[in-house]
Amino acid sequence: xxxxxxxxxxxxxxxxxxxxxxxxxxxxxxxxxxxxxxxxxxxxxxxxxxxxxxxxxxxxxxxxxxxxxxxxxxxxxxxxxxxxxxxxxxxxxxxxxxxxxxxx
Numbered sequence: 001x002x003x004x005x006x007x008x009x010x011x012x013x014x015x016x017x018x019x020x021x022x023x024x025x026x027x028x029x030x031x032x033x034x035x036x037x038x039x040x041x042x043x044x045x046x047x048x049x050x051x052x053x054x055x056x057x058x059x060x061x062x063x064x065x066x067x068x069x070x071x072x073x074x075x076x077x078x079x080x081x082x083x084x085x086x087x088x089x090x091x092x093x094x095x096x097x098x099x100x101x102x103x104x
Contacts, residue, residue: 023062027052032067037074042084053091060091 012020031048032040045067053060068085075083 020062020066023059024066027056027059027063028066037071037079040071040084042087045085046088049088049091057091064088064090 032045049060049064049067052063064085067088068083071080071083071085074080
């Protein structure tokens with residue numbers, strides 16, 4: 001696949017790549033980066049993603065995408081048997097209920 005102007009070789013926009021890198025630097029590298037691939041349990045990954053989601057749901061979503069990609073690659077190369085991130089919960093954005101009013 002040819003890259004479109006502004007896309008990375010993976011086909012994502014440069015801005016998205018920057019967001020992913022910043023997310024990993026701020027919320028992944030220091031917290032999870034010292035672990036070996038096989039050391040991260042699903043429960044640990046889920047707890048970390050949910051702790052990030054408590055204050056930054058969009059960032060937690062990015063972190064889950066990053067981890068899913070990393071562990072997917074490890075599974076494809078038989079470093080691990082399965083991707084533990086696929087069993088984590090997606091960070092949910094809590095939305096306020098819409099105000100009810102007359103539509104008059």
